[in-house]
Amino acid sequence: MTENQDGPLPVVAIVGRPNVGKSTLVNRILGRRAAVVQDTPGVTRDRISYEALWNGKRFTVMDTGGWDPKATGMGASITRQAEFAMQTADVIVLVVDSQVGATDTDLAAARVLRRSDRPVILVANKVDDERSEANVAELWSLGMGEPQPVSALHGRSSGDLLDLILDAMPEAPREQEHEEGPRRVALVGRPNVGKSSLINRLAKEERSVVDSVAGTTVDPVDSIVTLGGEEWRFVDTAGLRRKVNTASGMEYYASLRTEAAIQAAEVAVVLLAADEVISEQDQRVISQVVEAGRALVIAINKWDTLDEDRHDQLEREIERDLARVKWATRINISASTGRGVGKLADHLRWALASWEKRVPTAELNQFVRALVQETPPPARGGRAPKIKYVTQADVRPPRFVVFSTGFLEAGYRRFLERKLREQWGFAGTPIEVSVKVRDARDRDARKS
Structure with a gap:
């Protein structure tokens, strides 16, 4: 039976160097494929949180990018994300590849975590059978206590690990700190509604490739832009497809990363095209933002192209198709001319203020x-x-x-x-x- 839990859930951070199987372990804990898994280091670039359930206890599991103290550029950004997870988690799971053994990066991570006041569980991943267990003994050298042999891919001993995680959780979760820095904005919408054009308008330079062919943007692209006298971190994402499971290859991962960008954001701007009928895809994008519990701004692009007939038709579509999100703030813009774009900051602030509002x-x-x-x-x-x-x-x-x-x-x-x-x-x-x-x-x- 699921126990009732009000307020914030305990947070379990999954950390480790790149490509040790953190996202695979997250999927195993969740019991479903939610985190992106690919045999390439660096697929996970941000902290991504999911709600998990084990033995009636709900908690948040946080997937992180690879931890590398010597990294520069994008690698350094990934490291900051992982370190923030370590500082704010209630339980930390350090994942090490048992087939490779303890590397210098694993040792550096262990040194940091030994100074932490959080409980840390050391997981020796990729122990797929009894023959592989001989590799685990070496990991005692990390000074993190007994390594827990697990196969995230096959599920071996994952239940025992989850029991250990629950035992390590405090009775009440820590007071969560909010990360300082620019507020995170996910710019989402179906393909070819003008997301990259809007990013370029906001950044006042060519940050994203703009093409009339849908699907030009594949990976989320971070841009720090100044809007309304304040810095914002905008993430331009690939256009969401009708269903993730109908996409393949690059499209599949683009769709998953877009979902991850929504999860990592605080507020989402859903871009609709004024010259096109509000579609099922538009509605699905909005549903994803609402289900993720993120603040929502609806921006209707290409407003300058409307004639009187289309304007009246669009208002009727909005009244009919967006009735369930009447509470969303709405702004009419033109990314190509810049009309209305300067007012976007006010809408973001209003949405975030409501998102964080507490009533006595x-x-x-x-x-x-x-x-x-x-x-x-x-x-x-x-x-x-x-x-x-x-x-x-x-x-x-x-x-x-x-x-x-x-x-x-x-x-x-x-x-x-x-x-x-x-x-x-x-x-x-x-x-x-x-x-x-x-x-x-x-x-x-x-x-x-």
Whole structure:
């Protein structure tokens, strides 16, 4: 049975030098293929977080780029990402390739981690059978305690490793620090809506290749741009395909990296083309941002190309097809002429402010009590549930937990969400309202 967990989840950081199988281990922990795996060092370039579940315990597993203390350029950037994961995690898993043995980089990582106050589990990966276990003994030299032999690829001893991870977790997760530096913005949309043109306009130089052929951008491209007197880190991504599993080769990895860019961002700008009908692909891109819990700005590009008929048609499409994200901030722009682009910073700030907004508990409950008195929840099974208490469990995005004596219908939960938005705004961010049922039997059990 899954235990209830409010607030932030414990964080497990998977760290190690390039190509030791970190992403494969992440996929094994998750029980699904989520992290990009390729037999080439450097495929993972950023910290990417996923929610995992083991023995009823939920936690966040963080995949990181390869750790290399001597790296320069992109390698140094990867190292900073991994080091940040080490500083903010509740449990650290250091992955070493048992077939290669302890390298100088592994030794350097171990020296850093020995000074850490976090619990560290040493994993000897690629121990695929009993014959391979002889290689594990050498890894005692890292001074990290007993190496845990695992085959991330085949799943050998992965359950034992997960038990160790749960045992090492603190009772409460650490207070998470937010990384300093430019806010991270993922620029996403289906192919050929003008993402690279917008990046070039923002950067005031040719950062990304622009071509009328869809699919020119494959890897996410980071650009530090100054907008509205502030620096932002924009990531131009490949156009998302209809379904990841229908793509192959470079397209497949481009799609996965785009999903990873959304996960790594704080706010996403979804770019739509004003001269084209809002499509199923556009809707899927928006859904990915919402499901990832990221702040959302919808930018409609090529606005300068509209005639009056298309303008009226587009407004009807927006009213019909984007009704579920009416809360998203919206801006009309032209990447080619620069129209409206300067106002994008304000929309990003508004969305991020809502994404990080916390409502005081007393103020929240006073509002909800008055709301419920005016519009009580509908009866179910002849009995009307009573809302006892509401708390905001988390931010980034805001998450609210309603403690009730009975189940609240989905329609009433949507009503609560709408009223919370009307009262406190939350423009540009998804919010989540969940319900915990506590009836008289629960109270009696707690008293006994």
